[in-house]
Amino acid sequence: MENKNKDGQVIVVTSGKGGVGKTTTVANVASALAKMGHRVVVIDLDIGLKKLDLILGLENRVIYDIIQVIEGECTLKQALVKDKRFPELYMLPAAQTRNKEDITPEQVVALCAQLRPDFDYIFIDCPAGIEQGFRNAIAAADQALVVTNPEVSAVRDADRIIGMLESAAFTDIKLVVNRLRNEMVRQGDMLSVDDLLEHLCIDLVGIVPEDKGILVSTNKGEPVVLNERSQAAIAFNNIARRLSGEDIEFLSFDDESFWRRLTRGLFSSR
Amino acid sequence: MLLDILTRLFIKDAMNSKDIARERLRLVLVHDRSSVSPEVLNNLKEDLIKVIRQYMDIDEEALAVNFENDDESVALVANIPVKGFRRAV
Numbered sequence: 001m002e003n004k005n006k007d008g009q010v011i012v013v014t015s016g017k018g019g020v021g022k023t024t025t026v027a028n029v030a031s032a033l034a035k036m037g038h039r040v041v042v043i044d045l046d047i048g049l050k051k052l053d054l055i056l057g058l059e060n061r062v063i064y065d066i067i068q069v070i071e072g073e074c075t076l077k078q079a080l081v082k083d084k085r086f087p088e089l090y091m092l093p094a095a096q097t098r099n100k101e102d103i104t105p106e107q108v109v110a111l112c113a114q115l116r117p118d119f120d121y122i123f124i125d126c127p128a129g130i131e132q133g134f135r136n137a138i139a140a141a142d143q144a145l146v147v148t149n150p151e152v153s154a155v156r157d158a159d160r161i162i163g164m165l166e167s168a169a170f171t172d173i174k175l176v177v178n179r180l181r182n183e184m185v186r187q188g189d190m191l192s193v194d195d196l197l198e199h200l201c202i203d204l205v206g207i208v209p210e211d212k213g214i215l216v217s218t219n220k221g222e223p224v225v226l227n228e229r230s231q232a233a234i235a236f237n238n239i240a241r242r243l244s245g246e247d248i249e250f251l252s253f254d255d256e257s258f259w260r261r262l263t264r265g266l267f268s269s270r
Numbered sequence: 271m272l273l274d275i276l277t278r279l280f281i282k283d284a285m286n287s288k289d290i291a292r293e294r295l296r297l298v299l300v301h302d303r304s305s306v307s308p309e310v311l312n313n314l315k316e317d318l319i320k321v322i323r324q325y326m327d328i329d330e331e332a333l334a335v336n337f338e339n340d341d342e343s344v345a346l347v348a349n350i351p352v353k354g355f356r357r358a359v
Contacts, residue, residue, distance in 0.1 A: 151291075152291050152294055152295050152298070155295055155299075156295065156298055156299065156302065159299050159302060159303070160302060163303070185288070187286075188286030188287070188288045188289070189286065189288055190288055191288055191291050191292065192288070195288070195291075195292055195295075199295055199296065199299055
C-alpha cells in the first residue's frame with residue numbers, strides 16, 4: 001500500500017439510535033476498502049449484544065474476544081479473525097456474555113495504538129446509546145461517521161450524537177444517510193437528504209438507498225458489496241472510495257424509469 | 271397511487287407527511303440544542319402572560335412562544351395577539 005509507513009486511521013461508526021444500520025455500514029464500507037486493497041480491521045465494541053460477526057458471516061470462526069485480549073487471556077493477534085474473502089480484512093469480536101462497563105476508554109485507546117501501525121483503517125462499531133459504550137467507542141477515533149435514517153427520531157438522535165462528538169473535540173464528522181426511499185421522498189412522504197443536511201449541518205459521505213439485497217446478504221452472512229448489482233453495494237463502495245480520498249459524485253439512485261416519469265408528467269396533477 | 275393523488279386533490283389539509291416531519295424535527299432540535307425543556311418554555315409563557323396582562327388584554331389561548339432558528343442564530347419569538355388595551359385610569 002502507498003501509505004504503508006503512515007499509521008492507520010481510526011473511524012468510529014455511530015448513530016445514537018439503534019437499528020439504523022451502523023453494523024451494516026461498518027461491514028460493507030470496511031469490506032469495500034479491503035476489496036480496494038487496503039488493510040482493514042473492524043472492532044465490534046457492542047459488548048453484550050454483538051452483531052458484526054454475524055453480518056460479516058464470521059460467527060463460526062470466533063475463538064477469542066476483545067475482553068480476553070484486554071484481560072490478557074490471549075494476544076491481540078490470536079483474537080483477530082481473518083476474513084478469507086478479502087486480502088486484508090480482520091475482525092476483533094466483541095464478548096457476548098460481558099457488558100460495556102468491563103472495558104474502559106483508555107483500554108480502547110491502547111488497543112487501537114497497537115493496531116495502527118499494521119492497518120490503514122480501523123473501524124469501530126459503536127453500540128447504540130450515549131453511555132459508557134459510546135464513550136469507549138469514540139475514545140480512540142480520529143474521525144466519526146454518523147449513520148442516520150430519513151426519519152425524525154433517528155435524526156434527532158444523530159443531532160445529539162453530533163453534539164457529543166463536537167464537545168469531545170471531533171472535527172471530522174461525516175453523515176451517512178441510510179435506507180433512503182426515493183419514491184417516498186418524491187411523493188412527499190420522506191425527509192430528503194437535503195432536509196437532513198439542513199438540520200444536521202455536517203458533511204455528507206454517503207446516501208444508501210433502501211435495498212432488499214441488504215437482508216438477503218445478512219441472511220447469507222455476505223457483505224452486500226460483494227454483490228455488484230445491488231444499489232446499496234454501489235453506495236457503500238462509493239463511501240469507501242470517498243473515505244480513501246477519491247472525489248465521487250453522489251448518485252441519485254432514482255429508480256424511476258423514463259417511461260414512468262413520462263406518464264407521470266402527462267397524467268399527474270402534481 | 272391513484273387514491274393518493276385523489277386524496278391530495280380533494281382533501282385540503284392533506285399536508286405532505288414530509289413537511290410535517292421537517293417542522294417537528296426543526297422544533298425538537300431547537301429545544302434539544304438549547305437545552306430548554308418544553309416545561310421551562312411553558313413557565314416562561316405563563317410569566318409573560320402575567321406581566322403583559324397588566325397592560326393589555328391578550329388572547330391567552332393563542333399566545334405562542336417558541337424558538338426559531340435560521341442558519342446560525344436562534345431567536346425566542348413570542349406571538350401575542352392583543353384583544354384590546356386597558357383603559358387608562
